[in-house]
Amino acid sequence: MPVPSDCKYAKSHEWMKLLPDGTVLIGITDYAQNSLGDITYVQLPKVGAVLATGEGFGVVESVKAASDLYAPISGTVVEINEALNTAPETVNREPQVGGWMLKLKPANVVELDGLLSAADYEKLIGE
């Protein structure tokens, strides 16, 4: 699956998409879901939670193991993807579409500039 070019990426395999209203969608990449295998549970923060850059914001669990999720930028959670409670496998099927995890109002949108472009991320996972 090609890495979507309209997103930014973290080395910890999260993607971020800046929406027209200034909020940022966050999820995990296809590479990450593929390494995890069948995802069985996604634990997300509450709406209103304030996240610092690099802070753990949840857990994604597969048959194999549970892995922490990290906020690549700081901000306030304005929405979470409730559909993942009952259908966590959506993260496997469409990690950068229906498998989004949370919507963040960034504290400082320029933080995005410090993250990887699609091309850089592709290089990272190709290594």
Next chain:
Amino acid sequence: MPALRRTPLFGFNRQHGARFVDFGGWEMPVQYKSILEEHRAVRQRAGLFDVSHMGEVEVTGPEAARFLDRLVTNDVAQLFPGRVLYSTMCQPDGGVVDDLIIYCRGVDDFLVCVNASNADKDVAWIAEHAAGFDCRVRNLSDDFALLALQGPASVAILQPLTAADLGALKYYHCMHGTVAGAECLIARTGYTGENGYELFCRPADAETLALALLAAGQPHGLELAGLGARDSLRLEAGYPLYGHEISDAITPLQAGLGWVVKLDKKSDFIGRDALRAQQAAGLPSRIVFFKTGDRRIVRAGTPVVDASGAVAGEVRSGTLSPMLNEAIGSMLVNTGAGELSVDVRGTAIKLTTVKPPFVTLPAKT
């Protein structure tokens, strides 16, 4: 670290998209596409597993049956050619050396199938205890590949590939037959709770056989299935896995396997006195299966606490049931512990005890 061992189907598995893991020193397919989908395919249609890593020990000779009856807890005297028996093999203290399946190929000819991770230990144990019996013990693990075809469509997939009359082959029986040109020991056994077959064949024939089964199975919706699905299927069925529900420190009585411990059989057997004593004294702890009503997997090693918060046991196996969509597992828990719960990442989760199987399994006759 020594190189991982590979089954005769390693190339076949790799070509079919397997992801490999180290399992007891073997490089084994854990999944091909998806553990959850492979699991559901076995429950609803069929799955094909490469389980060639399993160990095979041949015991032959005039006193082979008498020796095996002394070695294992179940009653070998009831075996006859074509009959198959599940048993545990215990230490003198009642702890389990391994669980195994004995295939009676002839009155003096038995094939014992053991866990891959225990194979070397088992072969040494069996050979040591055979001293004084007029029988021969041979490790034939490298002489067999083993394919497990499991699921409701198994018979419809297998019958067109063999002249053997599968309708006449009852559960826990075996027969020799040719399948897709490969000579096999065909057994009505398995580790999934479904109807199905296990096919022992020569390593050189394994790939031809696997390809034939795959081709015959695809119209029936057969999927290749790895060790991931094998583990969740056996747990849903309530079958023990060595190192989890049974071990050198967990007796078969504690594991709920009293039905394979024939304390009153004619032959004495290793561990009988200790197991009798444990039976008489009462079990200090036992294996109990549970479900949670929650999707968070409760992993092996998690402490189990009682209503007062005191540790009363430990989770031994845990996964998400792909059929129930909730966490299921087993625990070794003190007798009479009452209400139990576990902590999963800061959340207290109540355990509901379940008498397995967790799902309705087909009648096996």
